[in-house]
Amino acid sequence: xxxxxxxxxxxxxxxxxxxxxxxxxxxxxxxxxxxxxxxxxxxxxxxxxxxxxxxxxxxxxxxxxxxxxxxxxxxxxxxxxxxxxxxxxxxxxxxxxxxxxxxxxxxxxxxxxxxxxxxxxxxxxxxxxxxxxxxxxxxxxxxxxxxxxxxxxxxxxxxxxxxxxxxxxxxxxxxxxxxxxxxxxx
Numbered sequence: 001x002x003x004x005x006x007x008x009x010x011x012x013x014x015x016x017x018x019x020x021x022x023x024x025x026x027x028x029x030x031x032x033x034x035x036x037x038x039x040x041x042x043x044x045x046x047x048x049x050x051x052x053x054x055x056x057x058x059x060x061x062x063x064x065x066x067x068x069x070x071x072x073x074x075x076x077x078x079x080x081x082x083x084x085x086x087x088x089x090x091x092x093x094x095x096x097x098x099x100x101x102x103x104x105x106x107x108x109x110x111x112x113x114x115x116x117x118x119x120x121x122x123x124x125x126x127x128x129x130x131x132x133x134x135x136x137x138x139x140x141x142x143x144x145x146x147x148x149x150x151x152x153x154x155x156x157x158x159x160x161x162x163x164x165x166x167x168x169x170x171x172x173x174x175x176x177x178x179x180x181x182x183x184x185x186x
Contacts, residue, residue, distance in 0.1 A: 036061070036063035036067065036070060036071070037063075038063060038064060042062060042064050042065070043060040043061065043062065043161060043163070044060050044061040044062070044063055044070070045185065046060075046061070046074070046183055046184070046185055047059060047060045047061075047163065047183070047184060048060075048061075048074075048077055048160075048181060048182065048183050048184075049180075049181070049182055049183075049184060050082075050165075050178060050180075050181050051178070051179040051180040051181070052168060052171075052172060052176055052177075052178065052179060053176060053177070053179065054168045054171040054172060054176070055165060055167075055168040055171075056164070056165055056168070057144075057162055057164070057165035057168050057169065058162065058163050058164035058165055059127055059160045059161065059162055059163065060160060060161055060163050061073070061074070061159055061160045062118070062120060062158065062159055062160060062161070065116065065118040065119070065120055065158065065159070066116040066118060066157050066158065066159035067116070068113060068114065068116060069113055069116050069129055069138070069157050069159040070159050070160070072111070072113055073142070073159060073160075074183060076109060076140055077181050077182065077183055078183060080181075081101075081109060081140060082098065082099065082140075082178050082181040083178060083179075083180055083181055084177055084178065084179075085098050085099065085100065085101060085103075085177065085178050086098065086103050086174075086175050086176065086177050086178075087172050087173070087174060087175070087176050087177075087178075088100055088103050088104065088105050088174065088175075089105055089143070089174070090172055090173055090174040090176075091146075092146065092170075093146055093147045094145075094146055094147065094149070095143040095144060095145055095146055095149075096143065096144050096146065096169060096172045097130055097141060097142070097143040097144075098141070098142065098143075098178060099130070099139075099140040099141035099142050100140070100141050101140075105141070108139030108140045108141055109139055109140035110139070111139060111140075112136060112137060112138065112139055113129065113136070113138045113139065113157070114136050115129075115131070115135040115136050115138065115157050116157045116159070117135070117154050117155065117156070117157060118154070118157070118158055119154070120153075120158040121148075121150065121153050121158075122145045122148060122149035122150065122152045122153055122156075122158065123145065123148050124145060124146060124147055124148065124162075124166060124169075125144060125145065125161055125162030125163075125166050125169070126144070126145040126149075126158055126160075126161060126162075127142060127143075127144050127145075127158070127159060127160030127161060127162065128142065128143055128145070128152070128156040128157055128158045128159065128160075129141070129142055129156060129157040129159065130142055130143050130156075131156065131157075138157055142159075144162060144169055146169055146170065
């Protein structure tokens with residue numbers, strides 16, 4: 001019984017050391033993902049402002065539904081990747097699409113993302129990753145839905161929603177540039 005108690009004590013201490021070490025890792029991750037806190041609608045507290053010649057579009061994110069995509073997208077925004085890029089695909093009542101530095105619809109940042117398909121429906125203002133045939137081919141290109149698009153649901157990674165500037169979306173034309181894309185708190 002004494003040996004068992006000592007062994008159990010050792011396992012508990014070792015386990016708590018390991019857990020403590022992992023807790024430190026979690027705290028660091030949580031600190032990095034502090035920007036991914038959400039409101040009661042599961043939208044991020046942090047938002048992005050996409051500036052166009054037609055006005056500003058405010059986007060909030062769904063970090064609980066697409067955490068890796070949101071983190072990568074925010075990183076690209078913070079690093080100025082989207083600034084100056086053109087909307088290379090504009091189809092009325094369907095989507096506006098950007099995120100390709102070549103402007104052809106075939107380019108990207110060079111880092112593919114694993115798909116994070118989810119239950120969020122495509123409505124006007126839904127922000128999702130564009131991709132090729134492979135589900136895991138999303139990169140930096142994204143689109144914003146201009147109408148309800150149920151045939152795209154669960155086939156693309158939805159990671160955000162336009163919360164202000166929906167009327168700006170209908171003014172965007174092929175070739176319009178993103179003047180600036182930045183992140184702000186609340």
